[in-house]
Structure formats: C-alpha cells, structure tokens
Amino acid sequence: MTVQNRQIEVLRYDPERDETPRFETFTVPCKEEWVVLDALTYIKDELDPSLTFRWSCHMAVCGSCGMQVDNKPTLSCKAFVRDYGEKIRVEPLANFPIERDLVISQDDFMEKLQRGRPWIIxxxxxxxxxxxxxxxxxxxxxxxxxxxxxxxxxxYAACPVYALERDFVGPAALTLMYRYNADSRDAGWDERREVFAGHGGVWECSFVGACSDVCPKHVEPATAIQKGKMDSAVDYFTRFLMPGGGK
Amino acid sequence: MARRPYPQEVDRFKWWIADPHFNRPYYLDYIARESTCIFIALYTILFVWGLGALASGPEAFAGFMGAMQSGWGLALQLVILAFALYHTVTWFMLAPQGMKPLRMKNGKRVPATRVMQVLYGAFAAATVVTLLLVWVLLP
Incomplete structure (x- = not known):
C-alpha cells in the first residue's frame, strides 16, 4: 500500500477569533485509496482536533460532506486524493455563509425548501x-x-444566479418542486405556484447548467428547471386566456 | 456561543471569469452563448433597414444593396453569420436538456442525439428552401 505526502490547504474560520477566513496547510500521509474526507479526518485525529467539517455516511448517500475541492463543488467522500495534485485546496461550499472552517450555514436553503412544499399534495x-x-x-x-x-x-455552490440573486430559490429546491408538480399523484401546482414561478422562481434561472455538472446523483436540476419554465408558461396562458382559467 | 457566519460574496461583474474547475467552462460558455445574440439583433437591424429602403423606392434600395455588397458590408455579414451559427449550435446543444422526455412507441425515451438530428435536419431543410427561393426569385 503506497503512502504519499500531500499538502492539504484548508480554509479556516473561527467565528470567535477570526475576522476573516485564512488558509492553513497540513502535510498528510495519504494512502492511495483515500478520499479528501479521509485526509480531513486524519488532520482532525492526528494534527488539529479543532478542524470542523460535516460528514456522515462516507459513501455519497447522505450529502453532508460537500466542499470546494480545488475550486469545484464536490462531495469530499467521492474525491480520491490520487486524482488531485500534490497540493489540494479544500474550502467550504461557495455562496453560503461560513459557520466555522468547512461548515456552511444551510438556513437559507432549508427555509426555501420548506416554502416549496416538496411532498405529495x-x-x-x-x-x-x-x-x-x-x-x-x-x-x-x-x-x-x-x-x-x-x-x-x-x-447552489455552482450556481452563479444564486451567488448574485439571493432571492433565487435555487436548483435543488426548484427541482424538488418540479419533481412533485410533475408527479402523476400530485395536484399541488396552485399551492406551489408563487414560490415556483413567482419572484425568485424558475424564471430567475438563465440556464448556465453548472448545477447539473456538479450533481453527484445526476439529478439534472438544469433540465428540471427548464421543464418547469414550460409548465409555468402553459399555466400562465391557460389561466389568462382560457375561459374559466383552464379548469 | 453566538453565531457569526462569514458571508461569501462574488463580484457582480467579474463572476464569469472565476475559475471553478467544472468539466467544461460553464460560466464562459454561458456568456459566449448569450452575448452572441447581439449579432442576431444586429442582423435584424440590417434587415429592417433593408425593408425600409425597399419601401422608400428603387434608389434607396440600390443604395442599401450597394452597402451590403461592398467589402465592409460582406465582411460584416460574414462575422454576423459566424456568431449566429455559434449561437444556434450552442442552443441546439442545450435543447435536449430543456425538454420533457419524448417517448417512442415502445415507451423508451427518445435519445438526445435524435432530438439534435431533427433540429439540424430542420435547419438544413430551411436553409435549402431559402437558397432555392433566392435562386428562383432572383432575376
């Protein structure tokens, strides 16, 4: 089993001490089969127990360990160190406020997700x-x-619209809303309309497509949102042009 | 322990030259795709100008045709054509991603490549019809 030293450059932020985030570099003896998450665990266990990051399943199922690895939004449990250079830069997910080190605040997403009513109506x-x-x-x-x-x-970390327009409901929440709107068992369009098709909804998306590129589960948020635009347009015209609102 | 989240902001004007290591340069591709629509608008203006000249009489129209057939006029049209083609092709590439799944008789989804084939086929057919019309109608 080969072990190779790698420089792991981690963005650190301690809300009690730091005014701004700073980089700290650790030398980590990485085994060949390690992922970036293993390297972070090594740092926490052996070098600096204060390093803070989220993780749970270590197998790309739970969705907890998302980070910027070499400036790309990535699940750190899926990012093999052998696929990177000698120096690997690890930062918290872009576009979200940093709580501490690699942990971001999910508050904004959670609020938007709930507003979207992502369940069968x-x-x-x-x-x-x-x-x-x-x-x-x-x-x-x-x-x-x-x-x-x-x-x-x-x-969300890949989306430039979310970065610039904080009211944007964003790829994952809109995709879930589309998923329920398009579900044959669902009749919740009217309840979701305002969040889905109103200010901050699907029409904010300008189809950059990076969300689908970084998605580890091939959910295709970009596709879901474009299809949602089509539904929204049809809904608009049937409501205003058809007698009885198309009902 | 009070929370003091550190906000991460991007530059409103320079975000698209940021370097996220996506599988392709999505931000740059996006800006290129969207900005080439300016050339489509430019051609529309030329077209409207031509229609206006046609309505004003044979002299004005001859002036318009002269301008279009001059070296600069031809160069401008070639540049517009190049960017319009780029705009068209990049949108064709996106089309399968923006559609609801079409189904074949056996219930399987129509593959994205087939959608593109239909688009390019329609594009080629429209071009051939236009060229035929020009060939038939030109004196």
Missing amino acids: PEQKREVEDGPYVQTPMQLDDIKEHTMCINCLLC
Missing part, C-alpha cells in the same frame, strides 16, 4: 385503509432522475 386525500397512491413505472420514469436529490447543496 393529492387531489383527494386517501386514508390508510384506501391503500397507497399508485403510479405506473412509466409515470415514475418521467421524473425518476429528479427524485434522487440528497440535498448536498453542490448545485
């Missing part, structure tokens, strides 16, 4: 004895990729 509520809401495999296939989101927020 059925036309008619079923009781337990009525059985589940059913769906054919093809109806599921229409939205399948958009259901795979793990809320890791890499797409």
